Amino acid sequence: MKVSLNWIQEYIDDTLPPVNEVVEALTMHSFEIEGVEDSGDDKILDVKVLPNRSHDCLSHYGIASEICSVLNLKRKDLLSQVTLSKTDKLSVSISTKNSSRAMKVLVTGVRIGESPEWLKQKLNLLGSRSINSVVDMTNYLTFAFGQPIHAFDAGKVSQNRKGQYVFNIRDAIKGEKITLLDGKEYTLDETMMVIADDTKALDVAGVMGGKETGVGVETTDIVLSFSGFNPVSVRKTAKSLGIRTDASQRFENEISASLVERVLPYALKLVVELTGGTVAGGVDVYKNPEKLQTVSVPLKKITSMLNLTITGEEAVELLARQNIMATVDGDKIVVTAPLHRLDIKIPEDVVEEIGRLYGYKNIEPAPLTLEAKVVVNEEVYITDSIRKFLTQNGFNEIYTYAFTSGGDIEIENPLAGDKKFLRNNLSSGMEESLEKNFKYLDLLGIEEVKLFEIGKVFTKKGEELHISLGVKYPKNYNRAKPSSGRMTEKVNVDEEIARTITLIEEHLNVSIGDVSILSGVVEFDLARIKKELDPTEKYPEDLWNMENKEVQYKTISAYPFAVRDVAVFVPNEIEVSKVEELIKQHLNTNVVRFAMFDKFTKEEKTSYAFRLVFQSNEKTLTEEEINSVMNPIYETLKAHEGFEIR
Numbered sequence: 001m002k003v004s005l006n007w008i009q010e011y012i013d014d015t016l017p018p019v020n021e022v023v024e025a026l027t028m029h030s031f032e033i034e035g036v037e038d039s040g041d042d043k044i045l046d047v048k049v050l051p052n053r054s055h056d057c058l059s060h061y062g063i064a065s066e067i068c069s070v071l072n073l074k075r076k077d078l079l080s081q082v083t084l085s086k087t088d089k090l091s092v093s094i095s096t097k098n099s100s101r102a103m104k105v106l107v108t109g110v111r112i113g114e115s116p117e118w119l120k121q122k123l124n125l126l127g128s129r130s131i132n133s134v135v136d137m138t139n140y141l142t143f144a145f146g147q148p149i150h151a152f153d154a155g156k157v158s159q160n161r162k163g164q165y166v167f168n169i170r171d172a173i174k175g176e177k178i179t180l181l182d183g184k185e186y187t188l189d190e191t192m193m194v195i196a197d198d199t200k201a202l203d204v205a206g207v208m209g210g211k212e213t214g215v216g217v218e219t220t221d222i223v224l225s226f227s228g229f230n231p232v233s234v235r236k237t238a239k240s241l242g243i244r245t246d247a248s249q250r251f252e253n254e255i256s257a258s259l260v261e262r263v264l265p266y267a268l269k270l271v272v273e274l275t276g277g278t279v280a281g282g283v284d285v286y287k288n289p290e291k292l293q294t295v296s297v298p299l300k301k302i303t304s305m306l307n308l309t310i311t312g313e314e315a316v317e318l319l320a321r322q323n324i325m326a327t328v329d330g331d332k333i334v335v336t337a338p339l340h341r342l343d344i345k346i347p348e349d350v351v352e353e354i355g356r357l358y359g360y361k362n363i364e365p366a367p368l369t370l371e372a373k374v375v376v377n378e379e380v381y382i383t384d385s386i387r388k389f390l391t392q393n394g395f396n397e398i399y400t401y402a403f404t405s406g407g408d409i410e411i412e413n414p415l416a417g418d419k420k421f422l423r424n425n426l427s428s429g430m431e432e433s434l435e436k437n438f439k440y441l442d443l444l445g446i447e448e449v450k451l452f453e454i455g456k457v458f459t460k461k462g463e464e465l466h467i468s469l470g471v472k473y474p475k476n477y478n479r480a481k482p483s484s485g486r487m488t489e490k491v492n493v494d495e496e497i498a499r500t501i502t503l504i505e506e507h508l509n510v511s512i513g514d515v516s517i518l519s520g521v522v523e524f525d526l527a528r529i530k531k532e533l534d535p536t537e538k539y540p541e542d543l544w545n546m547e548n549k550e551v552q553y554k555t556i557s558a559y560p561f562a563v564r565d566v567a568v569f570v571p572n573e574i575e576v577s578k579v580e581e582l583i584k585q586h587l588n589t590n591v592v593r594f595a596m597f598d599k600f601t602k603e604e605k606t607s608y609a610f611r612l613v614f615q616s617n618e619k620t621l622t623e624e625e626i627n628s629v630m631n632p633i634y635e636t637l638k639a640h641e642g643f644e645i646r
Helices: 005-009 019-029 051-057 060-071 117-125 133-145 231-241 246-251 259-275 299-306 312-320 347-358 378-392 427-438 493-508 576-584 623-638
Strands: 002-004 032-039 042-048 090-094 099-108 149-153 165-171 177-179 185-187 193-196 201-204 222-229 278-286 294-298 325-329 332-336 449-459 462-472 478-480 488-490 521-525 562-571 591-602 605-614
Touching (some): 002 117, 117 133, 149 201, 193 222, 193 231, 231 246, 259 278, 312 325, 378 462, 378 493, 605 623
Antiparallel strands (some): 165 193, 294 332
């Protein structure tokens, strides 16, 4: 937000120090200054007001107040609050939950013309175009105090039977249309708010006024509008309509409805000076007026959080710089924050105020002390232990999408038409992953697919942490028995998973119990695993200490692979290494994997079978390119005496 240093000076009794001192003070205590521009005898500061202070500092008075606080300067007194007489010419109501306050002030006999030079210059400093004296005044006061004001041409607002100008803050009607001050027509819906009369919407509440009721040179009576709106509603409306205004920026950051009292005296004074009109009175509808809140803060909390020994009186004095009332009550202070300081709600907020006003650079650093004993998170310990065990036993971990085409919990705003639900199991994703990976056995150079996944599922009962294991082997797959290394046994996938679960139980000393295994896939809730852990037990430091291994990474090809086999009978005295050597001399970079996959002996001959996997990183290989490798292999093998291609 850009602010004028000369304008800020208008709210401060003491003379401001040089601009570089102001910049340093704000940067070190409040907000970063993103730039300083020269403008004649003035300086324009670009202040990065953070979201937690946007409710009270998106204004010149707000920044002036900050400067007074951090530099301990004296603020000028604000104009005294005025008592607004009630007029029977206005009917004001609120019929939406998203508005807290609606104040309307009728000013009659106005003359609309150009703004005086001082007002034009102030707006020009901030890049705002002069419109007319009334519109300029409302913009000026918004920049000055942070409370947006809107002016309606009263003659264009409908009247009821009592002759009252009608103003009702309500939810918009779906399909309702309105042309705003930017000249564009907008279609509204029921999530938005409007200020309306009996027949039409007059403006989009908190965002922009309507063109039909805009103030022009022909206007003789105006209604000044001061409102309080729900910040979320204004933000969503502005975003939906694609409009961002100075008003919406402030309302969507949740300003206090009490700011109306601050700006009202200035608005009434200026409207009379600029237009020559007469304030006829107003109506103020204030639902659930804000009340002062107190926060009790122990002095020891300030000391522990800031490493700063401070007396109650010193804390009270620091807070007084921000116009925050506080009193000492024994070993604590009781703080009453102004209504406009919406960020002071809990003791930590007060400590932050004391710390930044004292100056963080003046606070000595101190080592943090650990107050609580670190205990083992049972869920993390068990899942990490399972991960390590399974990966060391040939399993690979997968992560599948939590969004699926079916389930118990439907998403209100799905990412895609086929992902409208949260998954209620891991098994579906596991089965799909097994099939996909199984197609790439040859490319991956593996004989079996063994996968697991640990993740959340979402059922009608709530979130659950599940684990799923999946195993898939080729048909008639046999594996060598560990005892002999030669004899083979046929592998049953369900038995393999059951064996793995038993090993997990033994490894973790836990009980999983009976689970249902179907076609190589099992899934169960990890909540069924129970393990007694010593609450003081440290997390095992070596849980993920893996052996140092040479790891290589390479790009995965986007092009399909092809498989070719070659089998040859050779005399028994010929070693397999000799056959491999003959084949390898013809391989090129398109052969990404080469290995023997079968061997058997028949009478005086031995059969060796080899598998070659072809794939390119640049294109899909043609049959001719593959044959350019295979044909020389065939010819070389056939040329050797005693070799016979099968």
